[in-house]
Amino acid sequence: MxxxxxxxxxxxxxxxxxxxxxxxxxxxxxxxxxxxxxxxxxxxxxxxxxxxxxxxxxxxxxxxxxxxxxxxxxxxxxxxxxxxxxxxxxxxxxxxxxxxxxxxxxxxxxxxxxxxxxxxxxxxxxxxxxxxxxxxxxxxxxxxxxxxxxxxxxxxxxxxxxxxxxxAPLAPYADYMLFSKRGINRILLNIGGIANFTYLPASLAPQEVFATDTGPGNCLIDWAMQHFFSPQTYDRGGSIAQQGTVNKLLLDALKSHLFFTENLPKTTGAELFNKKYIAQVQKQLPDINIPPEDWVTTLTRFTAETIAEAILRIPDIPQAEVIVSGGGYHNVCLMGWLEELLPHCVFVDMESLSSIVPDxxxxxxxxxxxxxxxxxxxxxxxxxxxxxxxxxxxx
CATH class of the missing domain: 3.30.420.40 (ATPase, nucleotide binding domain)
Structure with a gap:
């Protein structure tokens, strides 16, 4: 041989x-x-x-x-x-x-x-x-x-x-092996540059497992930090997001893209959600003046709402455990909003279930x-x- x-x-x-x-x-x-x-x-x-x-x-x-x-x-x-x-x-x-x-x-x-x-x-x-x-x-x-x-x-x-x-996402192939548990619905949420999740049904039925991207994770928040707060490259712990106010007009414009109405599962990337996306949104709001902190806060809320809304589209989902990984896991403001937007979910620390740290x-x-x-x-x-x-x- x-x-x-x-x-x-x-x-x-x-x-x-x-x-x-x-x-x-x-x-x-x-x-x-x-x-x-x-x-x-x-x-x-x-x-x-x-x-x-x-x-x-x-x-x-x-x-x-x-x-x-x-x-x-x-x-x-x-x-x-x-x-x-x-x-x-x-x-x-x-x-x-x-x-x-x-x-x-x-x-x-x-x-x-x-x-x-x-x-x-x-x-x-x-x-x-x-x-x-x-x-x-x-x-x-x-x-x-x-x-x-x-x-x-x-x-x-x-x-x-x-x-x-x-x-994409490829995560469900490992998520299913590592985190499935009969009797418990689980959502493995990864918040990297782009956010995605795997849904693991309590039945363990493989045909019911699916994974999808939800839209931006940290990528647009990072853009705002690099644009307004250089040399900072990301919002450590969500500290800047906690200082600002959500701008409702900006948030609505950010969420107006057809991607967010498409059926699950779906994939996306930084090819869509980038500075060009921001420029297109700004054209919709030519006369609005938004302070830098409010940009970061609103983009963080944008990530939180689009993740939560995607999870809530899982058909007939009862209570579920949510296990979070990726850089967004460290953003206190983002995580707080997710818990607020998903009151039927219980957020569980990954390390309590395995030897794997979220990062x-x-x-x-x-x-x-x-x-x-x-x-x-x-x-x-x-x-x-x-x-x-x-x-x-x-x-």
Missing amino acids: NKNLQQLYSIAEKPKKLILGLMSGTSLDGLDMALCRIEGTGLQSSIELLKFYTYPYSSPQKHRLKEVVSQEDVSLQDVTILHAWLAELHARFVLETLEQWGIDPTEIDLLASHGQTVYHAPQRLHNLLTLPNATLQLGDGDHLAVKTGILTISDFRQKHMATGLEG AKEAVLMAVLANECVAGEGYALGEAPALTMGKVSFA
Whole structure:
């Protein structure tokens, strides 16, 4: 047998695997790294988070990524070069972090890399009805594998799209395994740059599971902070949002986009919710003068209301537990509004249910998907066919 295939077979046969999940999200804070020990597959999986660290991007690195991420007009040469550059950067982050942890790369069975979404283009956004859903992530798996010496699984979203789905959210495949509980409806809410949730029914019926984006999470709040309060890049703890007042005219204009009336599930991204979106809203309110604090407060309320309204559209939902992850989890103002807007829900701390800290959840998801890719049989959720996702890159 080919030695690479032999290695893959040996890893797949292991009862327990050490997998390093990598996630770089739309906020471009840095590379999240979650070291997981995973035993079993599917609903029999047992996942233990051993270590977690976010390796921050430097200002020049952030700037380089912002020049291409979610931009309609970019240099094709820049995108091509960044595909290799980002993988090599992530490889350096991985090796340096493993050294800090005192772990040799040979101890890691798999790297599970999401990469950096450069452009997410479901048909609902590109509106080219003869063309398919599409997405593109930077950070080539072969470069990662060669530079780290670790077998790498990457490019998870393409299989989802190849089946006619929108490539997002991917969270339900791990959420269903990790957090389903018979007799309890659960909503796994992730508030990153974009907000999304997975609904897990109390029945455990896989066909009733679904996941959807709800709209902006932190992305427009971050825009306001960078625009009005530079060099601050985000509203730490929601402190600025707590100082301002919600502007009702601005809030109504922000919520007027047709995206918010579309049926669930649906996906979106920073390709829609960005400074151009703000400029379009401002055209609707040419004579209004809004103080900087009120911008942040209103955008925070916008995130809270669009999340809550999406959750309330779940058919016949009774009381449910809501488990929150992502950067928005730390925004006290946002979380307070969510609890106010969802009085039928009980908010439960993720760490009380598992070893997973909220900030690590997306990177843990990558590790779970990689484990399923090499050892799982695939399973169907909602309207999706049975899937395993990811492409294999040998070192």
